[in-house]
Amino acid sequence: METYDVIVIGAGHNGLVCASYLLKQGYKVLLLEKRPVPGGAATTEEAIPEQAPGFKFNLCAIDHEFIFHAPVIEELELHKYGLKYLHCDPHTFCPHPDGKYFLGHKSLEQTHQEIAKYSQHDADNYLQFIQYWSQLMSAIAPWFNAPPQAIIKLAKNYGKQNILDILAVAGSKNKALDFIRNMVTSPEDLLNEWFDTEIVKAPLARLAAEIGAAPSQKGITAGLMMLAMRHHPGMARPQGGTGALTDSLVKLVTSLGGKILTDQTVKEVLIDDQNKAVGVKVNQNQEYRATKGVISNIDVQRLFLQLVKPEAIPPKLLNRVARRIVNNNETILKIDCALSEVPKFTAYDRDDLNHLIGTVLISDSVAHVEQAHSLANMGQIPDSNPSMYLDVPSVLDPTLAPEGQHTLWIEFFAPYQIAGKEGTGLNGTGWTDELKNKVADNVMNKLNEYAPNIKNSLIARRVESPAELGARLGSYKGNYYHLDMTLDQMIFLRPLPEIANYTTPIKNLYLTGAGTHPGGSISGMPGRNCAQVFLSQQNSLIYQARQSLESWFSN
Ligand SMILES: Cc1cc2nc3c(=O)[nH]c(=O)nc-3n(C[C@H](O)[C@H](O)[C@H](O)COP(=O)(O)OP(=O)(O)OC[C@H]3O[C@@H](n4cnc5c(N)ncnc54)[C@H](O)[C@@H]3O)c2cc1C
Numbered sequence: 001m002e003t004y005d006v007i008v009i010g011a012g013h014n015g016l017v018c019a020s021y022l023l024k025q026g027y028k029v030l031l032l033e034k035r036p037v038p039g040g041a042a043t044t045e046e047a048i049p050e051q052a053p054g055f056k057f058n059l060c061a062i063d064h065e066f067i068f069h070a071p072v073i074e075e076l077e078l079h080k081y082g083l084k085y086l087h088c089d090p091h092t093f094c095p096h097p098d099g100k101y102f103l104g105h106k107s108l109e110q111t112h113q114e115i116a117k118y119s120q121h122d123a124d125n126y127l128q129f130i131q132y133w134s135q136l137m138s139a140i141a142p143w144f145n146a147p148p149q150a151i152i153k154l155a156k157n158y159g160k161q162n163i164l165d166i167l168a169v170a171g172s173k174n175k176a177l178d179f180i181r182n183m184v185t186s187p188e189d190l191l192n193e194w195f196d197t198e199i200v201k202a203p204l205a206r207l208a209a210e211i212g213a214a215p216s217q218k219g220i221t222a223g224l225m226m227l228a229m230r231h232h233p234g235m236a237r238p239q240g241g242t243g244a245l246t247d248s249l250v251k252l253v254t255s256l257g258g259k260i261l262t263d264q265t266v267k268e269v270l271i272d273d274q275n276k277a278v279g280v281k282v283n284q285n286q287e288y289r290a291t292k293g294v295i296s297n298i299d300v301q302r303l304f305l306q307l308v309k310p311e312a313i314p315p316k317l318l319n320r321v322a323r324r325i326v327n328n329n330e331t332i333l334k335i336d337c338a339l340s341e342v343p344k345f346t347a348y349d350r351d352d353l354n355h356l357i358g359t360v361l362i363s364d365s366v367a368h369v370e371q372a373h374s375l376a377n378m379g380q381i382p383d384s385n386p387s388m389y390l391d392v393p394s395v396l397d398p399t400l401a402p403e404g405q406h407t408l409w410i411e412f413f414a415p416y417q418i419a420g421k422e423g424t425g426l427n428g429t430g431w432t433d434e435l436k437n438k439v440a441d442n443v444m445n446k447l448n449e450y451a452p453n454i455k456n457s458l459i460a461r462r463v464e465s466p467a468e469l470g471a472r473l474g475s476y477k478g479n480y481y482h483l484d485m486t487l488d489q490m491i492f493l494r495p496l497p498e499i500a501n502y503t504t505p506i507k508n509l510y511l512t513g514a515g516t517h518p519g520g521s522i523s524g525m526p527g528r529n530c531a532q533v534f535l536s537q538q539n540s541l542i543y544q545a546r547q548s549l550e551s552w553f554s555n
Contacts, residue, residue, distance in 0.1 A: 004030040004259075006534075007280055007290040009266045009307070010297030012040025014513045016249035017527030018295055018534075020076050023256035025535060030288060031258065032280065034265040034474060038250055040297070041473055041480065041514075042522060044241025044400075051460035052338035054402045058242045059334070059464070060473075060480070062391055062409055063088070063359060064522045065226070067245075068233040069141045072524035081248035081255075085236040086396050091358035092230060094203040095347035095450050102203045103355060104227065106234050115200055122200045129194050133228035136179075138165040144518040147529050148492040149501045183487065187215040187224055188366055198365045203227065205370075206363035206387065211485045212330060214373035215366055219487040235358060239397055242522065269294055269303070269509060271312045277509035280307075293508045293534055297527075298474065299482040299515025300495045300504075301325055312506050317498065325495050326486070330376040331416045331466040331478035335440050337408035338401070338459040343392060343451035356395040362388045362450060372413045379419025383442040388412045390447070405459070412443050416466045416477040426467035436465035481520025482513060491517055502530040503537075510534055 006022055008015045011033035019029045037043055041060035048055065064085070067073065073083065092104035103114045108127055116123035142157030170176040182190065187208040191201045205215040208223035229235070238244035253260060268281040270289075279289035296303045304313055304321045313321075348355045363369050364387070372387040391409040394401040401407050421430025440463040448454045470478030483489055492500045494517045502511050512530035514520035538544075 001287055001289055003289040003291060004028045005290065005292040006295060007032065007288055008295045008297055009280065010040060011038035011260050012297045012513060013042040013246055013249060013522060013524060014527035015297030016246065016253055017072055017524040018512050018531045019258050020249060020252050021528060021531035022534065023253060023258045027292065029258045031260045032264040032266050032282060033260060033262045036262050038260055038262060039243055039246035042242045042246050044243030047336060048338060048460045048462050055338040055407050056241055056400045057336040057407060058393065058409055061242045061522050062237060062393060063235050064237060065229040065235050066521045066523035070145055070523050070525045070528065072528055076252060078248040078252065081251040083245060083248035084239045086239050088235045088237065088358035088396060090354055091235045092203055092227065092361065093355040093358065094361040094363055095345050096199065097364055099347050100199055101347045102199050104230060106231060108231055118199050119197045122195045122197050125194045126200055130228050130231055133225045134232050135165040135168045137225045137228060138162055139169050143491060144525050147501050147533050148517045153532065183221055184219055185221060186218045187221050190221060190224065191366060201366050202363045202368065203361050205366040206361045206389065209369050209373050212328065212481060213486060214370050216370055237393065237396060240399055266307060269307050271309065271506060274507065275312055276507035292538065293510055295510040295512055295530060297513040299513060300499060300511055301476055302474065314505055317505065320496055326484050326489065327477045327479045328377050328484055329379060329415050329417055329477060330373055330413055332469060332480055333412045333414040333436060333439055333466055334464040334469060335410040335412065335443060335461060337461040339406040339408055339457045340459055341453065341457045342395065342406050343408065344453045345451045347450065353395050356392045360390045362447060376413045376415045379415045379417055381414055381418065381439055383439045386412055386443045386446045388443060388447065410443060414439065414466050416470060426465065427471065429467040431465040431467040436463050482515035485519050490519060494519060502533040
C-alpha cells in the first residue's frame with residue numbers, strides 16, 4: 001500500500017495550488033482525480049475532436065479576475081511553468097436590440113465616454129459607482145488571502161492602500177451604516193438608485209447575478225464587484241485557455257515530486273479508531289495511506305455525506321451539513337461551438353474586433369436577467385427569451401482554433417431539476433439529449449438576432465446539459481461554485497461557521513476548494529489558505545507533541 005504525507009481528493013486548481021505549497025515545504029503529496037484529466041472546472045479540451053479537430057474549448061471557467069487579488073501566481077512563479085496571461089481590454093460588450101451598446105474598457109475614462117453617448121448622468125455615476133466597489137474590493141481582498149479566523153495573518157495582509165479604502169467605504173458612522181445597507185440590499189435596488197438607462201444597468205445586473213442569484217435577491221450585491229474588477233485589477237485569460245493555468249500547476253507539482261493519478265474516484269475516507277483520517281479508498285478498493293493529512297478539494301456536503309462514515313461526524317454537524325448548507329436549483333447549460341468565421345454583431349459600428357476581446361453579454365434589461373435566474377431557480381427553462389454570457393476566445397487567443405476560424409463559449413443559466421420532470425431524464429432531472437439540443441437551438445436563435453451569421457458559420461457544437469455538467473464536476477445540483485455564494489455562506493460562514501477554518505472535527509481531515517472561504521471562481525485562494533492552516537498546525541509545538549505522544553501510545 002502506498003503511503004504519503006498528504007492525499008488531496010480531487011485535482012481542481014485549488015487542490016493543485018494547495019499541493020504546490022505543501023510540496024514546496026517538503027511534504028510528499030498524492031492527488032487523486034476522478035476525471036481522466038486534472039483541473040476540474042479549469043480545463044481546456046479538444047472536446048469535439050471528430051467534427052472540429054484543432055478547436056480547443058474551455059469547458060468551464062474562462063474569464064479570470066479574482067486570481068489577480070491573490071499572490072498565488074507570483075509566489076508559485078507559475079510563469080516559469082508556462083503560464084502567460086492575455087489581458088482583455090475592452091472587457092465587456094453588451095449589445096442591445098435597439099442597436100445601442102455598452103462597451104467597457106479597462107480605463108474608466110474611456111468607459112465613461114462610451115456611456116456618455118447615451119446618458120451623461122449614468123456616465124458620471126458609473127465613475128463613482130465603480131470607484132466605490134473597487135475600494136470595497138480593496139478593503140476586503142486581504143480577508144480573501146487568509147483563513148477567515150486567523151486574525152493575525154489577516155491583519156498582516158493589510159497595506160496602506162487597503163486601509164485608506166476601508167476608510168473611504170466605512171470610515172464614518174454614516175458611511176459604515178450605508179456600507180451595511182449596500183451589502184444587504186439587492187443589486188436591482190442599487191442599480192435603480194444610481195442609474196437611469198438599461199445600457200448600464202443590464203450589464204451590471206448580468207455580471208452581479210453571476211454570483212448565482214436573481215438581481216432582485218437581497219444580500220448578493222457583492223456580485224457588483226464583478227464589473228469593478230474588470231477595471232481594476234482587470235480581466236485576463238491564460239494563453240492556451242484556462243487549462244494552461246492547470247498545466248502550469250501540474251508541471252510545478254510534478255517537478256516538486258508530487259504525484260497526480262487520474263481516473264481515481266475516491267469512494268471513502270479511511271478513519272481510524274482515534275477519529276483520525278489516515279487515507280482513502282478509491283474505485284476497485286485500492287487504498288492509499290496518508291500520515292499527516294487528507295485534504296478535500298470537494299465540498300463538505302459531498303465529503304461528509306458520501307465519503308465519510310456518519311459515526312465519525314458529530315450528529316448535529318452532520319445534520320447541519322445536510323440541511324443548512326444551501327444549493328439553489330440554478331446551474332448552467334453550456335454550449336461550445338466551432339465557427340468558420342467570427343460572429344458579426346450588427347450593433348457594433350466600428351471596423352475592428354475589439355468588442356470580441358472580452359465578454360459579450362446578451363442582457364437587454366435587469367428584468368431580462370431577473371427572468372434568467374428566477375425561472376431557473378423555480379425549475380423552468382428561461383429559453384423563450386434567453387439571456388446569456390458568451391466569449392469568442394479565439395479573437396484574443398488565435399491558438400485556440402485553426403487559422404481564420406473561431407471558438408464560441410456560451411453560458412446559459414438553466415435549472416438542474418426541471419419542475420414536473422422529476423424522476424425522468426439523466427439522474428432524474430428531466431434533462432434529455434433532445435431537450436438540451438432544443439434549448440441550445442433557442443439560445444442560438446436568440447444570439448443570431450444580434451449576430452446574424454452565427455448559425456451559418458457553425459461547424460459543430462457541444463451542448464452539455466446541467467445534469468451532465470453536474471455529473472462531470474461531481475457537484476451537487478451542478479453548482480458551479482460547489483455551494484451557493486450568497487452572503488449567509490461567505491467568509492467565516494463558509495461552508496458553516498464551525499468548519500470555516502479549513503479544518504473538520506475529524507483529525508487530519510481538511511477542506512479546501514470552492515466550497516470554502518472565499519468561495520468559487522478561479523483564484524487559488526482556498527487552496528493557498530488551506531495550505532497555510534495545514535502548515536501552521538504542523539509547525540505548532542503542541543501539535544507536534546500530540547502527534548509524538550499518539551504514535552508512542554499506538555506503538
Ligand atoms: C460552466 C462554468 C463556468 C465557469 N466560469 C468561470 C469563469 O469564467 N471565471 C471564474 O473565475 N470561474 C468560473 N467558474 C467557476 C470556477 O470554474 C470554479 O469555481 C473553480 O474552478 C473551482 O475550482 P476548485 O478547484 O475549487 O474545484 P473543482 O474545479 O470543482 O475541482 C474539484 C475536483 O475534484 C474532482 N472530484 C470530484 N469528486 C471526486 C472524487 N470523489 N474523487 C476524486 N476526485 C473528485 C473533480 O473532478 C474536480 O477535478 C465556472 C464554473 C463553471 C461550472
